[in-house]
Amino acid sequence: MKYLIIGAVAGGASTAARLRRMDEQAEIILFEKGGYVSYANCGLPYYIGEVINDRDLLFVQTVASFNKRFNIEVRIYSEVKSIDTAQKLITVTDLKTGETYTESYDKLVLSPGAEPIRPPLPGIDLDGIFTLRSVPDMDRIKEFAKNRRLGHAVIIGGGFIGLEMAENLHHLGMKVTIIEMGNQVLAPLDFPLAAIVQQHIRSKGLDLRLSSAVTGFDKLKNGVRVMLKDAEPIDADVVILSIGVRPDTRLAQAAGLELGASKGIKVNEYLQTSDPDIYAVGDAIEFPNPLTGRSMSTYLAGPANKQGRICANNMVLGNVQKYPGSINTAIVKVFDMTVGTTGMASKHLQAAGIDHLVSTTHSGSHAGYYPGSKQMSIQLCFAPGTGQLLGAQVAGFKGVDKRLDLLASAIKRESTIHELTEFEHAYAPPFSSAKDPVNIAGFVAENILAGQLSLFYWDEVEAVKENEVLIDVRTREEYNKAHIPGALSFPVDELRNHLEELRTYAGINIYCQVGLRGYLAYRILKQSGFEKVNNLSGGFTTWQACHNEIMIGEKAKKADLAIA
């Protein structure tokens, strides 16, 4: 058998290595138009930021090691120009010599990846404006930034790569401004979780601009002027464009392979394209989301690597293993914080017309009495009725990855929130509490599902009706420090003595710091005959983060309008 693989990074390299383990006698050739194979994309920002200092560490395999260890031929600087599906031939140009030749295949694998989006703005091609996707991109940024360590970096796009670059350039000593067109960073997250991250970014001294659009770039003597809609321009030493990627499907399209609704290469559940002798993996493919059934692309290294293994198995053994699809589990370190998401966000469920309930809890990363515990926020989206877990987001300072992994595995196997309550975690004080944050999130979701708890949300606080009341059930000290405007103070420990004076209201809206004392207050009131009672989801903590971010946004808007 002769296998050709186009693209030698995550998906392609994984496919090749597994192919060799499955078939010692096969001929396997990897084509890569760039000069690097099997490198660690996800490490690139950290090499720029000097967190990783040894560049060689970024290369998992080299051309030589692929050959020695796997008996696989790797042809770098070799661009595949076309595929002749009828003759089962590809045409390759050797970019070093300019020579063009053909190579035949029995099975062909496409792993072309995705390419960064460069919007057609005036000045987009000026020196000093970079995207980060490949090793040469990284080298260029590093070289350029070398003498501008005290300069000003403007990051356009507050997504995962944007925030990683912001942190790393800040780490180098640069002043960093992030310009994001949307009203929050990290678009896959819901606003309350993004708000927590935004507060943390601001606390590090970065200039974070939301709902802000770049209109173009002007050349400066020693940098780039970034022009903004409705705001003063910013003079930058370096500009990083990180507004997203799109699947590289040129070759597939030219070969007449079917594309999907989101313009990725369409594959079946065996990762086979519309041509049965051509398989495809990685960022360029699209595949149904297991939760919605809708086709989507996933730009993540984990799924690409796993697809490689499945693709190789299917080519060698004949479509034996189904790819289950990805639920878009993603995580990012943002300075001292970690934040991540898995499954669907509430806003995306809403947009897809999928009915769901939302619960937000805040718990310590481990037992509060053991040193170093930090607060962590968990948001769950789940189906009314069945309680199936549809999405989860976690933000905090410690143990975020652990809870996210667990929730991802629960979503992937279509578990309910009941399973979270039964989850038997490994408990000792340095690692968790007797009830893990995931258990707590499950308990609260279960209470909501069972009708033992009715919630209201941070953006409904202002809509509290006139004949209703908003009560703060924290201690008087907490209330005096800061509280939601208009709230009355009724500490939970005294609530039982004040039932009669509360009966004059048509509805009671409760909040505490995170939701736990509020829940107890809720139960006391409901079981004392109060009919309309609601507890604030995520408590004062969630409200405060969201409220502060909304206020900052409005202040910025006013300033911008003054300029315009």
Place this chain on the structure above:
Amino acid sequence: MKYLIIGAVAGGASTAARLRRMDEQAEIILFEKGGYVSYANCGLPYYIGEVINDRDLLFVQTVASFNKRFNIEVRIYSEVKSIDTAQKLITVTDLKTGETYTESYDKLVLSPGAEPIRPPLPGIDLDGIFTLRSVPDMDRIKEFAKNRRLGHAVIIGGGFIGLEMAENLHHLGMKVTIIEMGNQVLAPLDFPLAAIVQQHIRSKGLDLRLSSAVTGFDKLKNGVRVMLKDAEPIDADVVILSIGVRPDTRLAQAAGLELGASKGIKVNEYLQTSDPDIYAVGDAIEFPNPLTGRSMSTYLAGPANKQGRICANNMVLGNVQKYPGSINTAIVKVFDMTVGTTGMASKHLQAAGIDHLVSTTHSGSHAGYYPGSKQMSIQLCFAPGTGQLLGAQVAGFKGVDKRLDLLASAIKRESTIHELTEFEHAYAPPFSSAKDPVNIAGFVAENILAGQLSLFYWDEVEAVKENEVLIDVRTREEYNKAHIPGALSFPVDELRNHLEELRTYAGINIYCQVGLRGYLAYRILKQSGFEKVNNLSGGFTTWQACHNEIMIGEKAKKADLAIA
């Protein structure tokens, strides 16, 4: 409704708090024979070791807060002497006044916990010999150790508490000796994982004695002499007895409640005892292990807390929620290491006659190119045929708790090892690799299950037959540094050039450092017509840890025999 609860720590306190949230009008009284309620048992060793410095942090709730927040009456120093199940009355002695009285109940909850085992050895009651279970135990040890910070502590029993105490007393500055009767620490683990922990304990300068039995104690002027079978006695300033606990079932037994096979209080799936008005939770109950169906006791805080919630739901709503049982998920910090277990160990599966396969893998805690990655060892036990995951053990320095939690949740819902390969983890370089250690463990298990990989184990190395060969497929440099005696060096990258000279052997036994290169070598040989090929599970890493520990054990045995 009037609920009485006997025992006010984990299970009892959880039951009480949930009861109140479920029923605001109920009368709830908690009885505790000691002076402390709802305290953090698991924190006790760390307060002794001065890792936790504020003693108040250990108290989750107090008598006063239970009353104020939950309207629950707590009677401390109140020992329940008997239960009259016919009259639904308990007899209580107030230990402060000596007064005895009765209290009636509608529903009664037993949460008496377990008590440390004190073997009837000569001198067991001498001053300076302690067990650690309660706050007064902790205070006594702390007071006693105060002026002996440079003294010698002898820990009897190398279980979870024993190792935590060893670490904490070492942290105080004491010389620490651990005496363990078995041939390994942490009995719930299999030997290869325990061996890694033992090596780490020895590396910290502790004196770890395995297969060593204490025969009694002698009084010294300023301490205790610990007498050993077959070895010189040890003079200690402090002795900690941590050889295990047994369920405290005296009250239940006297009341005629049914006990189970392992002498715990027998409960049904609703946590109801043989008397329908009496429920029981916590360390004192026994319940079928979900994997074996055999009755067992679980001495863990997590399950006790979760039982409390279920028990309260069932009492208030009438047996609505089943307790799913515990798979004994446990974890412990041992100096810089973390080690844990969930489900069944291989030795226990073997003892129970349950057929299973075992796989050991070693992977980095996160991407090797990002600073701080540490090696982690994962052992899986799974069913041949179905691939159902039956047990998992993890040891390492970082991210151990995360993988253990995930594996625990997989075991609990009866997942197969295939699910581990599909597990979509949250990946960014600080948190994992594109393939998580759990994915890798799953891949290897899947290869074993599919017959694509045949293994041999560390304790089978010496049994390699004369007409077979043991080959080291690591680099020549690695081989020269250390290798298994008798192994020949055939680096995997050169193996394809040496196939013919290997054909003279009737069988090829391969090893590399952790198993990965060995697997590739295995595939090369198998697909080149070699019939009998095996790869060493866990590679040189596992073999070396086990071998070193066996050697230390044999050396100690010789020394002991010389003494005897």
